Structures are given as C-alpha cells and as structure tokens.
Amino acid sequence: MATKQDTKHRLKLVLAEAALETVPREIWGHPAVYKHARRRGKPSASILLDRSIHHQAMKRLPNAEKRGRPDIVHIALLEALGSPLNREGLLEVYVHTLNDYVIFIDPSTRLPRNYNRFVGLIEQLFDEGQVPPEGKPLLWIRPMTLERLLQEIGATHVILLAEDGEHRRLRDIAGEALQHAPATAVVVGAFPHGDFNEETRRLATRVYSIYRGEPLETWTVVSHLLAVAADMLNII
C-alpha cells in the first residue's frame, strides 16, 4: 500500500492547452457578451469565455473550435482531485491554458461541484491571481508556457496522450509513468476539438493513444488513467 509520504510514485498530470480564458478583447463589445456580462454584474473582460453562452460572438475569433470550454477543466479537475490516487498524496495536477497561463492547485482543494460556482471561482482567479485572494492560496495562476512548466516541475519524461499516437494499453502507459516517476508528466489535452499545437508535440518524449485512435473526453482519459494507476498501486 502506498503511503502519503511516498513521493517515488507521485504522478504529474498536466491538462494542456485548456480551453479556459477570459473573454478576449475582440468580442467585448458583442451584444451577447455585453448583455451576459451586465447580467452578471461584471465587465466583459472579467468573465470566462463560454461557448454555451458566447457561441455567436465566438464566430469572429481565430482558433474558435479549441476555445471557450471551462466545463472540460471543471470535470477533469473534479475527477483528478477526488481520485483515490490524489487522496493518497500520489498526484500533482497542473492546468496549462491555450494562452500560456498555468494554474497551480493545492491537492487538498475542494472545488465547487456546481459549474456556475466553478466559473465564478476561476474568474476570481484570473482577476486576483490566486484564490482565496488573501493568505495561503488553494489555486494560483502565472503566465507560463508548457515548456517552462515541465522544466519547473522537473518532468524530463513527457507522455502525451493523443488519438493519433501509438496505440498502447493504458496499463502499460500508467506503468511507464509510475516507473519513471517523479520525472514523468502525463499530458492530456483539455480542449474540445482540433489538434495539439506543434510546440506541445515537440515537448513529448512519447505520444500514445489509449483507445484505438478514437477520441475520448478529457475527463474520461484522466479518470481512466488515475483508476488504472490506483489499481496497479493497490490503492483501490
């Protein structure tokens, strides 16, 4: 049984190119954005871009198909932070966004279960730089590229999960990650459609697909990876 002191097997999980950002300047004045911001009592610049609300306005944005999906990070983080692996102190999770911000998360953080409250929390995080704004933060955000993040956390072995990667059993991928831990990061895309950027792919030591080339939701990849790893470590 792994213990809370055991850092040897601690897995580093990175949600990469996450579709999480505040409304970009180009569409601050769009009627749908403006109206929604006013109803929320916030300036357009302080609300999260959300396809379910800003769909029309997003048509003007470059790269729109990869943007505006806070729900992906929300559900993936709920799976990560609530997993037995994290409860045992064997997980570090980071969120890298499409615009090169990185969110650091205290593993004991209990995120809001309600989506709208999660959105409010992340808006506060973008506004204040940390949550809660005073004292020891549970979440904090810094401008940072994925490359820099991987350096900072000492991840020299980078496993990228992508549907066009080499097909491999999830059990073997988890085994490889645990074997090279704590120098391994598993990178999972947290955007809805489209492909990883070239810069992200360049950082990968290995690119694997876990389900015969078919795309899976981010939270499914996260939960299944953490479940199989927990099984292999006899935690569940």
Next chain:
Amino acid sequence: MATKQDTKHRLKLVLAEAALETVPREIWGHPAVYKHARRRGKPSASILLDRSIHHQAMKRLPNAEKRGRPDIVHIALLEALGSPLNREGLLEVYVHTLNDYVIFIDPSTRLPRNYNRFVGLIEQLFDEGQVPPEGKPLLWIRPMTLERLLQEIGATHVILLAEDGEHRRLRDIAGEALQHAPATAVVVGAFPHGDFNEETRRLATRVYSIYRGEPLETWTVVSHLLAVAADMLNII
C-alpha cells in the same frame, strides 16, 4: 477483445436514490425559488431543485441533505456514457431517483456537456416524459421503484457500493459483476450525504466498500469501476 455483439459481459449500472427532482410543492412560493423560476421563464414546478440556487428554501424540506444535486447525475452520466466500456456496447445505465422515478437512457446518447443545458434537458424530460418529445426517445422517465427496476432488467445479483460495506478490491468487484453478467447490477448512490434507504439496502446481494470506508464522489466510483472493468476486458 469484446465486440459490440457481446452481451455476455454487459454491465448494468444503476445510479440510485439520485438527488434529482423538480422543485417540490412545499417551497414553490419561497421568494428565492419564485424569483429564479421567473428569471428562467418557467413555473416553479418545472425547474429542477438545485442546492446551489435554492439553499435557503431547502431548509424547510425533509431529508434536505440528500436532495437537490443534479450535478451528481450529470457528471456520473458523462463518465458512464463516454466510457470506452459504453462505446463498446458493454454498459447499460439507469438512474433511479429519490422520489422513485427511473430514467432510461439510450447508450448512444450524447448529453450536453454544459451543466445549465443539462438542467434544461432534464426539466424537459420531467415535463414531457421523454427527450426528444417526438419520435424515438434518447431518454425517457417512468414512475418506478428501485426494486421494480431491478426486476425489469433481470438483475438478480445486486452489488451495492457503500462506504460501510465489506472492503474489497475494485478489481474483484468488477470481476464478480462481469462473471455474473448480465444478471448483475452494480448500484451506486447518487446523492451527496447521508445513507441509503433501508429499502435499497434490502435489495442488495452484496454490499462492498472500494476505498477503506472513506466516501468517494459518485462520478469517481463510476469512472473507476468502468475503467477497471475496461482494463480487465482488454478494451483500454
């Protein structure tokens, strides 16, 4: 490799006593409920009870700590329907609610990822009895007890997952479920706090705990069970 025609290993998953209901009559007139309903342009009777909005009003309700959490069903269903096990045609999932309704779900259903849209969909389901309202339904709802549901789906071996059950490896539980499939149902609670009703416990053939007596979120139990089962069937 399992195939789509293989029903021998098809797992039946039941989300039980789910905290999913429309606002009950006792609090239709509460100012917070009334105001929220009016803003949504619906009568109070047609909106879902949601603790994140109706917290104050819910203080009047019996059994309040188990009620008003549509997010639990939402995330658990996203995990279930998007799982490789379901994609392979090896999963049936049912939602039994605290008020003895059962939601049946076509396994090919693609649920809204956005929470607010999911809420709208379930409100339509309660209003119309099925979604979409015309033609072949993806979701349909019937008044039905858990006992009746288990009879209807031919589940004679009922595994209840509860934190006070006998501790067992998830791998062994999944193995037992698959071995007795398709006559096995795995029942997972879909309420936030409190315990299963006595009537639910009476229906269980076995009661197991997967994580040393500590509570886990519903979606965590679902995703980890389906991941371990998929691993055992060589799907991932």
